[in-house]
Amino acid sequence: xxxxxxxxxxxxxxxxxxxxxxxALTAGLSLLYAVQYYLGxxxxxxxxxxxxxLALSPTHHLVAAAAQDGMVRLxxxxxxxxxxxxxxxxxxxTSVAFDASGPTLFSAGSDGKVYLWDIPTILPAGPSNAxxxxxxxxxxxxxRDLSLTPDGSLLATLGDDHIIRVWDVETxxxxxxxxPNEHTRHAVALSPDGTLVAADDANxxxxxxxxxxxPRQRLEGQWENEEEQENWLGHEKxxxxxxxxxxxAYLASGSAEGTTLIWDVEQGQLAWExxxxxxxxxxVAFDASGxxxxxxxxxxMVRRWKVTGGKFAGLFxxxxxxxxxxxxxxxxxxxxxxxxxxxxxxxxVVNNQELHLEWTKLGLMPIWGKVFVIWMLGxxxxxLLLAWGLWRVRTWSYLGSLAMYTIGPLFAVVLPMLxxxxxxxxxxxxxxxxxxxxxxxxxxxxxxxxxxxxxxAIPYQAPDAESLAQRLMAAQQTRNIRxxxxxxxxxxxxxxxxxxxxxxxxxxxxxxxxxxxxxxGGAGLTMFVSAxxxxxxxxxxxxxxLGRLAKNPVINGISGFYVSLIRGTPLLVQIFIWxxxxxxxxxxxxxxxxxxxxxxxxxxxYMTEIFxxxxxxxxxxxxxxxxxxxxxxxxxxxxxxLPQAFRIVIPPIGxxxxxxxxxxxxxxxxxxxxxxxxxxxLGRQNFRNLETFLIAAAFYWIxxxxxxxxxxxxxxxxxxxxxx
Amino acid sequence: xxxxxxxxxxxxxYFGPLHVIxxxxxxxxxxxxxxxxxxxxxxxxxxxxxxxxxxxxxAGTVEIDGVExxxxxxxxxxxxxxxxxxxxxxxxFQQFNLFPHMTVLGNIIEAPIxxxxxxxDQAIAKAEELLEWVGLLHKRDxxxxxxxxGQQQRVAIARALAMDPKIMLFDEPTSALDPxxxxxxxxxxxxxxxxxxxxxxxxxxxxxxxxxxxxxIFMDEGVWAEMAPPExxxxxxxxxxxRQFLAHIL
Numbered sequence: 017x018x019x020x021x022x023x024x025x026x027x028x029x030x031x032x033x034x035x036x037x038x039x040a041l042t043a044g045l046s047l048l049y050a051v052q053y054y055l056g057x058x059x060x061x062x063x064x065x066x067x068x069x070l071a072l073s074p075t076h077h078l079v080a081a082a083a084q085d086g087m088v089r090l091x092x093x094x095x096x097x098x099x100x101x102x103x104x105x106x107x108x109x110t111s112v113a114f115d116a117s118g119p120t121l122f123s124a125g126s127d128g129k130v131y132l133w134d135i136p137t138i139l140p141a142g143p144s145n146a147x148x149x150x151x152x153x154x155x156x157x158x159x160r161d162l163s164l165t166p167d168g169s170l171l172a173t174l175g176d177d178h179i180i181r182v183w184d185v186e187t188x189x190x191x192x193x194x195x196p197n198e199h200t201r202h203a204v205a206l207s208p209d210g211t212l213v214a215a216d217d218a219n220x221x222x223x224x225x226x227x228x229x230x231p232r233q234r235l236e237g238q239w240e241n242e243e244e245q246e247n248w249l250g251h252e253k254x255x256x257x258x259x260x261x262x263x264x265a266y267l268a269s270g271s272a273e274g275t276t277l278i279w280d281v282e283q284g285q286l287a288w289e290x291x292x293x294x295x296x297x298x299x300v301a302f303d304a305s306g307x308x309x310x311x312x313x314x315x316x317m318v319r320r321w322k323v324t325g326g327k328f329a330g331l332f333x334x335x336x337x338x339x340x341x342x343x344x345x346x347x348x349x350x351x352x353x354x355x356x357x358x359x360x361x362x363x364x365v366v367n368n369q370e371l372h373l374e375w376t377k378l379g380l381m382p383i384w385g386k387v388f389v390i391w392m393l394g395x396x397x398x399x400l401l402l403a404w405g406l407w408r409v410r411t412w413s414y415l416g417s418l419a420m421y422t423i424g425p426l427f428a429v430v431l432p433m434l435x436x437x438x439x440x441x442x443x444x445x446x447x448x449x450x451x452x453x454x455x456x457x458x459x460x461x462x463x464x465x466x467x468x469x470x471x472x473a474i475p476y477q478a479p480d481a482e483s484l485a486q487r488l489m490a491a492q493q494t495r496n497i498r499x500x501x502x503x504x505x506x507x508x509x510x511x512x513x514x515x516x517x518x519x520x521x522x523x524x525x526x527x528x529x530x531x532x533x534x535x536x537g538g539a540g541l542t543m544f545v546s547a548x549x550x551x552x553x554x555x556x557x558x559x560x561x562l563g564r565l566a567k568n569p570v571i572n573g574i575s576g577f578y579v580s581l582i583r584g585t586p587l588l589v590q591i592f593i594w595x596x597x598x599x600x601x602x603x604x605x606x607x608x609x610x611x612x613x614x615x616x617x618x619x620x621x622y623m624t625e626i627f628x629x630x631x632x633x634x635x636x637x638x639x640x641x642x643x644x645x646x647x648x649x650x651x652x653x654x655x656x657x658l659p660q661a662f663r664i665v666i667p668p669i670g671x672x673x674x675x676x677x678x679x680x681x682x683x684x685x686x687x688x689x690x691x692x693x694x695x696x697x698l699g700r701q702n703f704r705n706l707e708t709f710l711i712a713a714a715f716y717w718i719x720x721x722x723x724x725x726x727x728x729x730x731x732x733x734x735x736x737x738x739x740x
Numbered sequence: 741x742x743x744x745x746x747x748x749x750x751x752x753x754y755f756g757p758l759h760v761i762x763x764x765x766x767x768x769x770x771x772x773x774x775x776x777x778x779x780x781x782x783x784x785x786x787x788x789x790x791x792x793x794x795x796x797x798x799a800g801t802v803e804i805d806g807v808e809x810x811x812x813x814x815x816x817x818x819x820x821x822x823x824x825x826x827x828x829x830x831x832x833f834q835q836f837n838l839f840p841h842m843t844v845l846g847n848i849i850e851a852p853i854x855x856x857x858x859x860x861d862q863a864i865a866k867a868e869e870l871l872e873w874v875g876l877l878h879k880r881d882x883x884x885x886x887x888x889x890g891q892q893q894r895v896a897i898a899r900a901l902a903m904d905p906k907i908m909l910f911d912e913p914t915s916a917l918d919p920x921x922x923x924x925x926x927x928x929x930x931x932x933x934x935x936x937x938x939x940x941x942x943x944x945x946x947x948x949x950x951x952x953x954x955x956x957i958f959m960d961e962g963v964w965a966e967m968a969p970p971e972x973x974x975x976x977x978x979x980x981x982x983r984q985f986l987a988h989i990l
Contacts, residue, residue: 640794641837641896645851645903646827655854659841 043399115168270297288326556620830900890921
């Protein structure tokens with residue numbers, strides 16, 4: 017039996033054996049991964065999870081951290097920093113605090129719940145399987161911050177619904193609800209005696225009586241020189257962090273511009289000012305004596321200040337990303353800090369040295385974690401089976417590997433990417449990231465080979481003559497389908513890579529989801545402007561083309577001038593002329609009108625040439641046939657030439673329309689609130705330009721794809737008289 | 741005998757310096773079939789196109805069914821007369837020139853509706869009758885691109901006939917066709933001739949000329965080189981040039 021097809025992957029070849037080895041290797045890695053997930057909980061190959069807040073227990077030997085992966089991390093400093101994970105929250109944990117009695121750990125999460133954890137029962141039970149003793153829930157809105165009186169009787173929470181709730185911990189009831197106030201967004205603090213509750217109100221601080229909810233002092237900045245408006249004493253940007261001193265006499269506040277202020281609560285006045293952080297202040301804390309203030313910032317630094325006078329007293333560098341939380345350490349000479357790099361660090365005050373460092377090991381969200389480990393276990397076993405099948409040259413092993421390729425990347429790459437954002441680049445991290453990519457590469461390589469050499473494992477058999485044609489046709493069809501699949505897979509891969517990379521750089525998915533409808537609201541206007549402009553352009557182009565073809569020198573001259581002028585000047589300049597320059601000669605247009613006119617007139621000029629070419633493309637024979645039938649020139653033009661010319665110009669007009677939809681972004685320059693305008697506005701306000709413009713770009717892309725689809729349908733309809 | 745339906749007197753045509761038709765006269769009687777043959781470049785097509793003013797003659801007069809037009813005139817009246825002549829003279833082209841954006845039926849009813857203002861249903865009834873006559877009623881809703889060359893030419897003939905012309909002008913109607921498709925078009929033309937249509941045909945189809953024509957004109961270098969009944973011109977041509985041409989194509 018002869019083989020027509022040559023393949024590097026024929027059974028028993030070296031490439032084949034290598035492939036078996038690779039599949040077996042990836043399968044083995046999967047198994048290893050699954051097994052060690054159970055042995056070491058959580059995973060030893062550490063990718064870290066972002067930390068949002070930090071707390072030190074009153075007994076001074078426990079550190080708690082609120083982590084992005086939904087688990088509270090608890091370290092026992094006395095037991096060589098043994099780590100416990102507390103699972104319960106179904107979303108990122110945002111804030112943690114200890115009370116003195118018990119002690120009890122309070123954690124607030126973006127699932128809107130506050131959980132109470134009883135520490136004495138957790139520690140003996142071992143590192144896993146801790147259960148909360150109590151849950152407080154008033155709404156499903158994510159919680160931002162939580163504050164607790166030292167005795168643990170009163171609790172205050174601030175949620176994304178901008179409502180402050182004061183809870184009686186004993187009964188679990190909300191005793192006071194304050195707000196909503198949309199400027200209260202970041203921080204809430206209870207005074208140590210439980211009488212006052214303070215929260216941010218834009219760049220001011222408002223205090224209320226915690227029990228009655230009556231407004232009390234308002235801490236506002238003021239000009240040192242009122243008349244000249246010189247030297248502002250106060251926060252310039254919104255307040256992001258608050259803390260009362262242990263005796264309740266002072267309130268410290270940190271803000272987005274990086275200053276930390278210390279206010280005299282009784283007087284309601286600014287006492288001292290400290291400046292140093294280069295980014296927003298994320299948290300402020302007093303030490304136990306109340307003599308020093310510690311602050312953490314978006315500039316990756318922790319700073320320490322003397323409260324009296326606000327003098328600088330120490331700088332601590334080492335975090336790889338923003339520092340998210342600080343607390344006084346277990347003794348006077350130490351400070352604790354946590355960062356979005358997923359680390360908790362203990363610092364020595366005297367020498368500004370790092371004494372200890374702990375990483376949050378990767379924890380997958382409880383739900384995903386299980387799916388993931390099951391997948392790993394399954395794919396590991398399946399992989400071994402497939403490797404055996406490949407070795408023994410079985411067809412099903414090829415199909416199985418193909419299936420693995422299509423589902424594999426989803427689990428192997430996307431899930432970890434969704435779960436982790438920032439991490440320090442260590443060797444273990446590299447390994448962790450590398451192995452799913454290695455699997456992906458193997459599977460991808462495998463798919464390529466499979467597509468190139470169909471059904472390699474089946475021995476070749478000569479077809480009988482009459483079925484040859486049929487088989488050739490079927491083979492061609494299969495090849496086409498595979499080609500399509502291959503292209504799809506490539507797109508899919510590009511998407512995943514792009515997403516992973518952006519995600520790594522801190523793409524804020526929650527922000528995108530939240531503002532998607534707002535930006536999407538601009539899509540309607542984009543389409544309206546484009547549609548009206550293309551209508552105008554079509555009419556202008558038709559008239560212009562007739563003018564260009566006319567023998568009358570005046571008409572010809574006018575249309576020639578129009579085309580030359582418009583094509584010779586930038587569209588942006590034309591838009592500004594319509595909107596900004598025309599009012600000077602007494603014509604004031606609304607932004608949308610000006611935008612439509614500018615786009616329509618501009619594209620009309622370009623499309624004039626398209627229409628002219630379309631009309632000129634109609635052969636002389638058509639004119640002669642119509643004339644010979646007695647039709648007049650105008651009848652011939654209307655009934656015979658124009659319909660055919662339209663059919664010719666439809667594809668280029670479609671292209672122009674799609675181009676215009678994208679050029680319509682330019683009208684955002686004259687305050688038309690379409691896609692780009694909204695993306696720009698939102699991005700500038702929130703410093704989230706990447707997210708907002710990605711959304712806008714995605715919409716333009718989707719619109720383009722949709723219209724290309726309709727355009728191809730229209731073309732097919734217009735071309736119904738054509739020979740196929 | 742009645743008056744001639746076509747009267748051409750002293751027709752000249754220049755294309756720039758090129759003298760294509762050098763003063764020809766022609767009378768065609770009602771129901772007569774005249775076939776013009778001759779080498780390419782002789783001016784046959786140009787002469788035919790001068791009859792319905794698709795080419796404006798440089799000198800001379802053309803009279804069709806009592807409507808007389810002088811060459812080199814202009815103005816509204818002149819254009820009206822041309823329209824009138826064109827309605828009386830149907831024309832069939834070498835390249836068919838069907839309207840590709842209309843169905844077969846649409847092609848046929850277009851002119852009666854727009855030019856003659858015929859009601860649509862009446863035009864359709866007439867079109868269907870004509871399609872039946874050329875044997876293409878089943879192709880009524882097809883687009884021209886889906887038809888073979890022969891079918892397209894038959895539709896073109898039906899389209900011309902829909903205007904109820906007094907005469908029919910054929911400009912090499914079979915030249916663009918594959919050999920096996922020529923027969924079906926020639927058959928339609930023969931039937932048209934048998935039904936008494938006045939026809940002026942420029943063609944290379946010697947069989948058609950021999951069997952159907954009442955008169956054959958051999959045109960060469962812009963003049964009538966020889967004009968005679970077919971039996972005479974094909975069996976016993978007087979002119980040497982005619983003899984050479986026929987020897988060449990037969």
